[in-house]
Amino acid sequence: MNPSEHPRKPDGQHNTARLNRRAVLKAGAAAGLISTVPWNVQRVQATLPPEQVKLEDPKSNMTPFVNPLPNPLAEAFRMKPGPSGNTYDVSLVNTTHVFHENDGDPWETVETDVFAYRDNNDDSAFGSGTFPGKTFVVESGKSSRVKYTNELFDGQFLPIDTTVHGASGEDKSNPRTVTHQHGGKTQPPSDGNPEDTRTPGKPQVMQYSDINPASTLWYHDHALGITRLNVYAGLAGFYIVRDEDEADLNLPSGDYEIPIVLQDRCFDTEGNLFYPYEGEDVDGNPIGTPENPRVPLEFFGNVSVVNGKVWPRLEVEPRKYRLRFLNGSNSRFYNLEIQHYNGGSGNSPTVHQIGTDGGFLFDGPETLTDRLLLAPGERADVVVDFSGINTGTEFLLHNNAGSPFKGGNFGGDDALPDIMLFEVVDSSGPDNSEVPSTLPASFPGLEELSEEDAVNVRRLTLLEGVETIPTTDGAGTVDRLQPRLGVLPNLEGQDTLDVAELEGDLWDDPVTEDPKVNQAEVWELYNFTEDTHPIHLHIVQFKILGKYELVENGGEFALDEFGVPEREETNLMDTNERGPKDTVRANPGEVTRILVPFDTFPGETVWHCHILEHEDNEMMRPMKVGGKPNKNK
Numbered sequence: 001m002n003p004s005e006h007p008r009k010p011d012g013q014h015n016t017a018r019l020n021r022r023a024v025l026k027a028g029a030a031a032g033l034i035s036t037v038p039w040n041v042q043r044v045q046a047t048l049p050p051e052q053v054k055l056e057d058p059k060s061n062m063t064p065f066v067n068p069l070p071n072p073l074a075e076a077f078r079m080k081p082g083p084s085g086n087t088y089d090v091s092l093v094n095t096t097h098v099f100h101e102n103d104g105d106p107w108e109t110v111e112t113d114v115f116a117y118r119d120n121n122d123d124s125a126f127g128s129g130t131f132p133g134k135t136f137v138v139e140s141g142k143s144s145r146v147k148y149t150n151e152l153f154d155g156q157f158l159p160i161d162t163t164v165h166g167a168s169g170e171d172k173s174n175p176r177t178v179t180h181q182h183g184g185k186t187q188p189p190s191d192g193n194p195e196d197t198r199t200p201g202k203p204q205v206m207q208y209s210d211i212n213p214a215s216t217l218w219y220h221d222h223a224l225g226i227t228r229l230n231v232y233a234g235l236a237g238f239y240i241v242r243d244e245d246e247a248d249l250n251l252p253s254g255d256y257e258i259p260i261v262l263q264d265r266c267f268d269t270e271g272n273l274f275y276p277y278e279g280e281d282v283d284g285n286p287i288g289t290p291e292n293p294r295v296p297l298e299f300f301g302n303v304s305v306v307n308g309k310v311w312p313r314l315e316v317e318p319r320k321y322r323l324r325f326l327n328g329s330n331s332r333f334y335n336l337e338i339q340h341y342n343g344g345s346g347n348s349p350t351v352h353q354i355g356t357d358g359g360f361l362f363d364g365p366e367t368l369t370d371r372l373l374l375a376p377g378e379r380a381d382v383v384v385d386f387s388g389i390n391t392g393t394e395f396l397l398h399n400n401a402g403s404p405f406k407g408g409n410f411g412g413d414d415a416l417p418d419i420m421l422f423e424v425v426d427s428s429g430p431d432n433s434e435v436p437s438t439l440p441a442s443f444p445g446l447e448e449l450s451e452e453d454a455v456n457v458r459r460l461t462l463l464e465g466v467e468t469i470p471t472t473d474g475a476g477t478v479d480r481l482q483p484r485l486g487v488l489p490n491l492e493g494q495d496t497l498d499v500a501e502l503e504g505d506l507w508d509d510p511v512t513e514d515p516k517v518n519q520a521e522v523w524e525l526y527n528f529t530e531d532t533h534p535i536h537l538h539i540v541q542f543k544i545l546g547k548y549e550l551v552e553n554g555g556e557f558a559l560d561e562f563g564v565p566e567r568e569e570t571n572l573m574d575t576n577e578r579g580p581k582d583t584v585r586a587n588p589g590e591v592t593r594i595l596v597p598f599d600t601f602p603g604e605t606v607w608h609c610h611i612l613e614h615e616d617n618e619m620m621r622p623m624k625v626g627g628k629p630n631k632n633k
């Protein structure tokens with residue numbers, strides 16, 4: 001279908017300009033001319049209204065479950081290396097993306113301003129920038145080099161809060177960017193440090209060692225104070241590592257292996273991406289104006305966008321599929337189940353989880369009897385077996401995680417329940433793939449690594465502080481909540497802990513986490529807030545030791561004779577968390593204990609909450625591997 005036949009409604013100059021641009025792209029691609037088109041003169045100025053109106057009933061404009069789900073591992077969707085085979089040339093660009101297309105809908109074609117990674121080695125229209133970004137597919141052990149050039153000359157169209165760290169009014173016309181390889185054991189200069197940013201016109205070369213084993217990594221923007229906006233606008237994609245152990249497993253492959261990135265978005269009444277300009281003060285009153293935006297505490301969208309498409313649909317044969325789930329949302333958690341749609345009945349597919357963030361499960365495949373819970377940043381590698389299911393049967397990928405997620409709030413009105421649809425179609429041939437009975441050790445030694453191997457225990461805190469910021473008219477000040485990390489102080493001699501006395505540390509405070517390379521440490525994450533926070537450590541893969549409820553005493557947390565918070569004995573971690581991890585859900589009122597082998601590269605990097613609204617407002621700390629001497633316990 002030619003998009004110009006179905007202009008997005010309402011019609012207007014804005015819309016026409018976009019469609020013209022897309023037509024130019026298509027014509028250029030057909031003529032093989034894309035690489036010679038001077039991109040800087042094709043720019044379409046963002047003409048967003050000063051105050052956007054959020055679309056409250058998106059399903060009335062966009063019929064769900066009609067957009068085919070793209071496969072980010074399809075040949076056209078892969079980032080193309082240059083002639084040497086391991087160098088990539090990528091530009092970060094303003095472009096447009098079709099989120100939804102359906103003849104007869106009030107919005108037949110939703111074509112929207114986005115940020116995208118453009119593949120400069122791909123002359124096809126597909127190379128001009130996709131949402132999500134094209135997929136890197138690399139072999140473990142072979143290093144690669146990526147040049148990322150910021151070409152976001154049209155600026156940022158989403159509301160910037162200039163009161164959070166790193167952000168300024170300059171980001172509107174000259175948005176900073178830096179690309180982080182999430183989950184990679186990466187040399188810190190190429191890790192994507194939030195302060196190592198580039199402005200439009202500037203390139204940044206990243207050297208990836210790619211020593212990770214077969215795993216579902218991803219890449220996304222990480223610019224200090226505007227990460228949530230850059231990622232929301234489109235700067236995220238898959239980074240798939242392959243190895244021989246994985247190839248020997250005979251897992252579903254080709255068309256039957258599909259990475260799936262779950263994101264939630266809002267649109268405005270014109271079809272633009274909508275991101276709120278309002279946050280709230282400590283009393284819950286809205287703060288922020290279109291001219292002086294304030295970051296929300298979290299962002300939750302009312303539209304499910306999967307692999308860049310609104311409420312998509314995937315036709316599946318009655319056979320096994322390998323689905324690599326990534327929660328790429330800003331704040332939303334997903335608790336997923338594949339359930340019969342529209343009152344259907346009969347067999348349901350079996351779901352076998354084989355991998356976590358950084359590789360295969362330690363204990364072999366696990367057949368899930370419960371839902372699959374994923375926090376922002378987490379991945380799950382699963383084999384879904386649709387065999388024996390009748391043609392025509394439809395299944396909904398259903399979510400029941402509340403927002404904000406507090407560890408156990410399921411099934412409320414604040415979930416985004418509908419994610420995507422599976423429809424079983426006729427088989428095209430036999431399924432020779434397998435669910436393996438055992439899985440290779442992704443990181444030999446990680447499973448066996450024990451607490452006794454650790455040189456120390458760091459006791460770290462997750463807190464809610466209060467910060468004072470200027471009112472939007474500049475005439476006064478207002479207090480708002482600020483999520484923070486910190487170090488648990490020495491509390492020896494106290495019986496209880498009054499959380500209000502803890503202040504935590506800010507991004508600019510001196511480094512306190514200073515592990516040494518090739519030493520293991522236990523990190524205890526004490527979550528004294530009311531929400532679950534996904535804590536992400538850069539450049540490592542760790543294992544979770546356990547999650548334990550903290551003992552409360554008269555409304556305060558009880559301390560033992562050494563001043564350490566007391567914990568219950570029951571380990572609350574899930575069995576499918578036993579695998580290589582780089583992001584862990586730290587639940588409220590619990591201590592989450594992880595064992596981190598810093599068998600990585602020395603240098604300065606970061607750890608943070610992967611709720612992007614938290615990360616952008618101080619819930620992030622520097623970490624220096626191999627820096628200051630360790631104080632052994």
Ligand SMILES: [Cu+2]
Nearest residue numbers: 533609611614
């Ligand atoms: Cu958080």
